[in-house]
Amino acid sequence: MARKTTKHEFKSNTMPAIVTVGPVAILLLFLVVAPLIFVAIMSFCQTDEFYNVVYKFTASNYSKLISADYLKIYGQSLLIALITTVLCILIGYPFAYIIARTKSKKKQLFYMLVIIPFWTNSLIRIYGWRTFLGSSGWLNKLLVTLHIVGEPVDFLYKTGTTVLGMVYCFIPFMVLPLYTAIEKLDGSLLEASSDLGARPIKTLFEVIIPLTASGIFSGCLMVFIPCLGYFFVSNILGGGNTDMIGNLIERQFKSANNWPLGAALSIILILVTLLLVKIYQKLGGDMDSLGV
């Protein structure tokens, strides 16, 4: 009967589901899942004398990963990422707090000013720092002219410079989730806290920070993880003295041509990421707040 068929068409969601979700599923399968599985396989492969990948099982790539040189770089990467994250919180939190809770009419502008730097290519901006900080750079010119220093100081190629570049690249990723979290904070809670006798500093630790914890966690995740892989910052500002895991991987694929070793290094990075995401979820972090 006619009734039955229309009812059937209406109720069946198979076709619309395939049409809408199909493309995403195919995309994820071929451009996310398959490549990552391939990396995992490759990390157990060997190379021949022409640096071609030979599909023969070996665990030697992983045993190379625990050489002393590499361990030093892992330590250095984690340290730089950690310092970067901490600095991003220390600078980003009060900053996000002030612009999120300002009563000024220019609030929208203050927010936009955090985003605008994104529109200039990140490499160029990092190079801008190099221009500014180099031994013949503009800061040195200024310092020498003002007789603050006699000789130009070399600010470049130090751990500190790499950290500066990293903080520069990632601070918006800390500020934006914090801004969202702080803006949602109900002002009457702060009033209630002070009404109940809490000094501002107490209110900060008892009310503000716990309620914006989600923003802090997602900010940390969005700073710490990509920091490990941002090889060009240490290339430009660290001059090879502050290698990170990202630099090691890049070299295996671009100059040393040892793809399996690079794949093994990537697997390490993936495992670190998964571990941190698990911790983040344990702490009650919402995956959706990472998509900003």
Add this chain to the structure above:
Amino acid sequence: MKKARKEKRNKRISIAFCSAVYLFLFLPICVVVANSFNATTSKPYLSWKGFTFDWYIKLWSNSSLLGSFGNTIIIAIVSTILSTIIGTLGAVGIYRYKFKGKGIINGLLYIPVVIPEIVIGIALLTIFSNANIPRGMLTLILSHVSFSVPYVIFNVRARLSGYDKSIEEASMDLGANRVVTFFEITLPVLAPGIAGGALLAFTLSIDDVIISYFVNGQTKTYPLKVMESIKSGVSPDVNALSTLVLIGTIGLVFLTQSGVLSGKHKKI
């Protein structure tokens, strides 16, 4: 009295602190802009040799730079269109239908967001090289679509979660069939989410260095061109182009914000 003075002091500290942060954010951009007017002609173009507009003129004869910028724009536009369509359909489908593997798809969407870009880059490189897909425009576009789609989906989904389904029922109740309802109601209401996702996809594509660096083959994008020239010193015409792009985007934002481009003043 004491309280007022204290508040005033706090306010001054806040302003000073925020100004310092903004200075930090904009200092390298100022350097970039300033250097685009630098009259120096010797590598690595670091010392200040006086003011000139020359680089803005020379820019137009630097065909490899302009070519790379053109590539960037083409890749950004194509990948934005593709990822917006795929992402919007996907977000609506995931939101509306129940199917097996929904949880898996939801989980996989976070991978390109959380995994470091370099891993995505080398993973795509290995798959492209093994599938014998020649690296170039095609691989760049595919890669950009792959990391943009999740962001489009998140944006559209955020819009969907605040979406009152009864407005679709209201539309049908008032005599519109499903197709008319989709175009009259669903699409316009989701439009801000879709536009936000598209804008994000475009921004990510234009600024992407790391993933493009691995999958580009011989095709150079603007960021890759910059990366190539860093060793020998970035020539001020690159700065000049960056400055123009910056002015263009700020101008565009200013126009949209002031409502010139939004259609709010529609007449009946």
Add this chain to the structure above:
Amino acid sequence: MGTIVELVGVNKLYGSNHVVKDLNITVDEGEFLTLLGSSGCGKTTTLRMIAGFEEPSTGTIKVEGESIEEKEPFERNVNTVFQTYALFPHKTIFDNIAYGLKMKKVPKPEIKERVLEMMEMVQLTGFENRYPSQLSGGQKQRVAIARALINRPRVLLLDEPLGALDLKLRKQMQLELKRLQKKLNITFIYVTHDQEEALTMSDRIAIMHDGVVDQLASPTDIYEHPATRFVATFIGETNIYDGCVTSIKGEVATVTLENGAVKVKCDDSFSILEYATVSVRPEKMRFDTKPHEGFELVAVVKDYIYVGSVLKCIVSLPNGNELKIERLAGQELPAIGSRIYPYWEAEDGVLIHNDSYKIFKALDEIKLA
């Protein structure tokens, strides 16, 4: 007046969840019918089946004598006012109201004329170019109503349309809706959980409970002659006594309660030894300082509550049950803690068959046998 909407044996199941059970309702033309019940009683589902957003699992829905289950929502000559208003956020008020006419491809000048006329009727003139987000709750409500009414539907379905408004506005809108309904002579099927709203506005009320209509009658009938124990307790305030009919003399039954016998009017559907419930409204209750003929209730005054126009007396029976009694004008107030004798005129009490006691009765009969 003929029948306009007819529900015949309508059932709705979600999986094993039976939300609407064998519903039979007929709605007359020009009638204001309210489906009243607490949340989850199936009233909204019923409305959505008439609108076409849900399909009945079994049964038929007829509008103007024609079965409409096969028709899509956009093919039905009924319109809905949604609980959440469901205004299109991206369209102006004018475009919202014009939507239905635009779908019918009514010529533009006519649309304009009719929309402006409708806006005047709901007192929204001047708001044409505003967006829904710029309106107050009451204004959005009027837009929702105007948007539905402009299509001149035979039946208007309203799903808790006043639920989101504050009390004062709600009262005002109740009167306005009633006025509009009379003026346009459109059949309203109105869903609400607010009994006062139902009592003020409706021609008839269907009280729904667990997917079943307990009683379908005029507001007065429902208040004065509740058909079930649920209806008696759901509508207005009442005193409820469960007991057993011990004797019937003419039209008056004696019902023996835990706390003693009482008298109440009954009809011939009741029989001796039947378990039944007596419901008496507080304003029908009386009390005295000495026992009253036929009533064996004794109570202690616990408290007085002043509720504006009347004073209510709370008394407690020996078994702990509390009764509410409205004081008669000028009646002397016994002190708190003093003993009184509650009673009522036999015709002021309502005797109700008690379904939940039927099972005990059946058990008793088995035992007797």
